Amino acid sequence: MKVFVLLALVAAATAWPSFGSDSLQGYQSDAAKEYSVKQKQHHVNSLLWKIYDHLHDAELKEMADTFDPEADTSIYSDGGDAVHHLLQEDKDHRLLEQHHWFSLFNPRQREEALMLFDVLIHCTSWDCFVHNAAYWHEHINEGEFVYALYTAVIHSKVAEGVILPPLYEVTPHMFTNSEVIMEAYAAKMKNTPGKFNMAFTGTKKNHEQRVAYFGEDIGMNTHHVTWHMDFPFWWQDSYGHHLDRKGELFFWVHHQLTARFDSERLSNWLDTVGELHWDETIVEGFAPHTMYKYGGEFPPRPDNVHFEDVDGVARVRDMLIMESRIRDAIAHGYITSKDGSHISIMNEEGIDKLGDIIESSMYSPNIQYYGQLHNLAHIMLGRQGDPHGKYNMTPGVMEHFETATRDPSFFRLHKYMDNIFKEHKDTLPPYTKEDLEFAGISVEEINVDGELRTYFEKYEFDLRNAVDSAEGIEEVELKAIVPRLNHNDFSFIADVNNNNDAEKLATFRIYMCPHFDNNGQAYTFENGHWHCIEMDKFWKKLSPGNNHVIRKSSESSVTVPDVPHFQSLIDYADGKSEEIPEHYSACGIPNRMLLPKGKENGMEFALILAVTDGEHDATHDHDEESEHGGSHAQCGTHGEIYPDKRPMGFPLDRRIPDRRVFDQAPNFKYSLGSYFFVSYC
Structure with missing residues (x-):
């Protein structure tokens, strides 16, 4: 992984030519047009600022209004196949509307987000990338757009050098208590700056409150969601490269999250976390106190809930069958591939294959047989508040990588899967x-x-993207203050x-x-x-x-340091600050933890x-x-x-x-x- 440093602007940006409606069909990408990293950073900043509004940046707005994605298919490495498909879905009015919640675990919504990712990843130049991003910003669901843009910037060579703003300042409602969001709205309506203290979920009556600082830490949340963007379960090598040891990394990163959570529990006089079982109750409930930008509150789950089948997703017995097949593979020492052949896992590479199977990765040798244990488990847990859709509730926190670690059941789920991995590791001969x-x-x-020595400190992050804007109304400073662990x-x-x-x-x-x-x-x-x-x-x-x-x-x-604040990236890209933010990734345990x-x-x-x-x-x-x-x-x-x-x-x-x-x-x-x-x- 390369260390990215924003480069100094060498020359003034050339004004982008205006394309009238008569010239759209004749649009040809200026493949030779050079963009500095600073210009690319400005584009990404503008695309992600106030994501639920229309574009404010004049250059990007003109791109969105005048660009025809199909006019010149030579700008795509796939000849325009992906953009033809996405445009047809748009013309057929099949895409999810804007101002609606998005969940990667929803198969259709994920499919739409990946349609846009497919377009962006096949762009052969930044010129193509930013024009498509500006166009689709105005046409596709905001959550789908953010996910597609983030993953495309991470994996596209043409976006090299761009620093993605912290997600907790792009979509703050996914990382912030709803009480704080409401306070921010009230301050915005009065046009009064404000800083609002954010408490962790729960009360002293709930012993899980003692370790809420770990699961609800915005840096830890960012690490978790970014890892799943760096190593997405839907990845196929046709996107450009192979994700080396992806299955083993899935095991290791979640094993370490669980082990670290156990150490935090021991630090607070709690037993190490126990695993969940599909045929037993989910002892600990969870009330997220978190809200969607559009869609209402995240649903709670009461204590002592028995797992129920989730209509249209999975039955409890399906989960038990998948688990049984995986454990059989461990006991036999081999997995059965799609063509019926046996692949030995009694070696150092076995954990990688097992990780692909358990995660529900496209790298799995036999998805049909071994199923989607991890992904379906997240949905099963997220829907236990309304498993039959009786109340039309929104997806739970477990159905988003940004919010999943807030729920104590996340660590019980991953202790369950971690114990399956340990079962495999224990079958291997000890080291000599x-x-x-x-x-x-x-x-x-x-x-x-x-x-x-460790201590808690106060950390401030920007809430301006959590509230709506109106033309002619000046922005006011809105910040959340959250306690976080440091050493x-x-x-x-x-x-x-x-x-x-x-x-x-x-x-x-x-x-x-x-x-x-x-x-x-x-x-x-x-x-x-x-x-x-x-x-x-x-x-x-x-x-x-x-x-x-x-x-x-x-x-x-x-570990990684804090992601630079969104405003610092804006100031640098717009020439208001000479300080160069040095950052390479948000994937990694926060250094302070x-x-x-x-x-x-x-x-x-x-x-x-x-x-x-x-x-x-x-x-x-x-x-x-x-x-x-x-x-x-x-x-x-x-x-x-x-x-x-x-x-x-x-x-x-x-x-x-x-x-x-x-x-x-x-x-x-x-x-x-x-x-x-x-x-x-």
Whole structure:
């Protein structure tokens, strides 16, 4: 993944020519027209600002009014097939109207959004891309447009360098309590600026309120939805490239979300999250206190609901059958492909195939047989408030990646699927000394420089896109203030001996594991390894002799910094600010959430460092300065092969019946007897 930096504007933008109605059919794209990254950024900013209004930008409005998408099909790599199809759907009045809710889990609405994505991804120039985006901004449902534009910018080469504004400032109602939205509307009507405190959902009567700061964190929500845009389940290689190890990444990113949630629960005197079962009650209900821009409130779910069939979607028995078939495949050690052949999963690649099946990915070898466990599960949970459509309720929070983690059932669902993955991992042979060792390398010490201390801070984000605008009425400042978890800066410090005569490239793998469960019972190496959270993974060249390695917490390949505010992107693209926002992706755990909250008097964690052979691990030549896009550990490297050959979670991903294998590996260090305390202040 490349680090994108907005480039300085070299020359003034050439005025876009006006096309009258007589010249539409003769429109030819100016393929040679050059757009700076700054101009592209301005276009994307203008397309996403006040998404529910008509275009305000004069240049884009002229594009929308005068552009004929079919006039010149040479501007598309598919000869215009995608745009012909979408235009026909529009002419036949089959597209979802504007000012209506959108859910990616709704098959027809997803199909329409992907029709637009198909058009944009086949544009061979930014000229084609922005003209189509402007045109369809005025013709297609707003939610479908936002989804198609975001995924197209992420995956299209012609959009390289563009920074997407944070979704929580583009569609704030999906990330904000409805009470705050109503306060913002009231302030807007009075034309009075306002800042509004946003509380987490629930009260002290609900013990899940203790960990709401994790599931409702807007940065965590952004990471979750962005990961599913980087690795969409509907992706096909015909769009331009293969998403390497997509199924395994699905497993790993959700396993880590669940493990981190468990550490947050332990930080708040709660048991680790339990898995849900299709034939048992959903113990915890949820009242989202969140509203759609159009469509009303997100529906609540009461406590102790029994799963019911969802009309037109899935029956409870369907879910049990899919689960049974997947577990049978794990027990047999192979999956049955569409042509009836057997594909072994008793190897390092098996988790990737299993992930494709469970996620309901288009990469699944046999969707018809193994079904769509993950996607249907989200819909089943989202609809339990109105499973038969009796009240015509809108989709629940579980039917949107932006809002899913707000619901405690999200983590119960993913603990359920995580346990299926663990069942597979436990069938694989444990790692041997030969699998673990790195000849001539020994870790003498692993430590931390700086206090592991967490705290809550207040964060402000823009609400102006949540409210309506009127021509001639000046915008007023509207902001939400939300508490969010953060931590003091710290560094990992390791002393590693290279007893070889030559320099060696090493992979550093750092994990942190809770020492006690909620009952004060110590985790053993065997039953605790699945709860470990990945803190960092990076490459370092080791000189012969002793190497003192320092790695800052801010450099972690697991995390990303905050996405630049929408207004900062506007100011820079419009020349009002010289500050260059440096950002590469919103996919990654927020850096401020690298540490779990811990407890007031400290919470014990074990620190684990595995130093493995970087030459063996690396999928391609690189030096120690390469960070592969920054957040490669959970988000890969965009458009490239995953940089690490080892299984994700190595060497803690398999069962550990005898920890002496690790004790005898000098390149492995476990902080036994010197636990690290994470304290909350």
